[in-house]
Amino acid sequence: MPEQTASDRIVVVSQDAHCFASGRHTHEQAQLIYAISGVVSVTTTDGTWVVPPSRAVWVPAGIGHETKSHATVQFRALLIDPADVKGLPGVCAVVEVRPLLRELILRLAALAERPGSADLGRVVTLLLLLELSFPPVEPLNLPTPQHAQLARLCEWIQSDPVRAVSLEEAASALHMSRSSFMRLFKRETGMSFAHWRQQARLLGALSLLADGQSILNVALACGYDSPSAFSAMFRRSLGRSPSEYFARPAGDQGSDPVLVRRR
Structure with a gap:
């Protein structure tokens, strides 16, 4: 997947594909995975999140995961240096994507494709990190037994x-x-x-x-x-x-x- 620098603190990974599967991998950075359209699933050893476009998945640095879609999907993954993130979960979590956060994600992706002012990139990044919101996990889960x-x-x-x-x-x-x-x-x-x-x-x-x-x-x-x-x-x-x-x-x-x- 192509990686592009959006600011001095965030790298954007873009993927527009049909029936996409990344294979299991890890990143040194934390990752925010958001589907602009379609549905993307993110699987770790703890479980699988099936995420439509009003939510994203937060994957901490070093967590092995696989990203997959069974149909056409457009998603953007933001790679964030964990040193720049204070007080955010150390485990995978759901992120509420309100309209402002969605626009900030899209703006960072656009800046990654067409770099502009470095100051603008820093401001958008700061607003995005402030806008991150982790609602309580919804009671819709499917545990896998150890037996x-x-x-x-x-x-x-x-x-x-x-x-x-x-x-x-x-x-x-x-x-x-x-x-x-x-x-x-x-x-x-x-x-x-x-x-x-x-x-x-x-x-x-x-x-x-x-x-x-x-x-x-x-x-x-x-x-x-x-x-x-x-x-x-x-x-x-x-x-x-x-x-x-x-x-x-x-x-x-x-x-x-x-x-x-x-x-």
């Missing part, structure tokens, strides 16, 4: 969201009683099996919706009998219908992030 057999079962369920795996079927796959499986699952993920399975479907649905697929196609691909059943689940989980969630009102550019957290 090896259970982790493989969860991976299999995620790979085939149409299949309705019952609690009894899941317990049988691990040669456990229903009650023992329920205790293990709760201990490993902090969720009930039914809740985890619904979250897994919702995560898959978000990526498909972001790719522009219809609600009907997404509902069927995620194992729901009808668009209305899917939309009802979506609204219960996120407080908005799918169309409202991905709407782009004036002054805003998208929707909330999804955190897939590994334990």
Whole structure:
């Protein structure tokens, strides 16, 4: 990915691509990853963030990560010297991208392509660092169990969201009683099996919706009998219908992030 200096404190990495995957890598600098359009996912050993354009991901210096998109995406990554950043998280975190922050990111990217006044670059950089805001992590997460057999079962369920795996079927796959499986699952993920399975479907649905697929196609691909059943689940989980969630009102550019957290 091309790197361009935007100021004496920030380097901009630009990527406009279809089905992009960076491979796992690290940076000496901290990184702010923001999708101008499309949806980008950032994966670390702790989990995966699926980030639409109203949020960005903060990746501290030295954290191994992979950046990926399953469809067309435009994103900008700002590499920031950690010595210049005080009081910001030492772990990966979600950044709220309000309209001002978005414009500052775009201005830095433009300055990287067409360098102008050094003073302007410094002022934009200072404003950007002051504007960074880290909201509480949304309660939409999908923990991955440490228990090896259970982790493989969860991976299999995620790979085939149409299949309705019952609690009894899941317990049988691990040669456990229903009650023992329920205790293990709760201990490993902090969720009930039914809740985890619904979250897994919702995560898959978000990526498909972001790719522009219809609600009907997404509902069927995620194992729901009808668009209305899917939309009802979506609204219960996120407080908005799918169309409202991905709407782009004036002054805003998208929707909330999804955190897939590994334990």
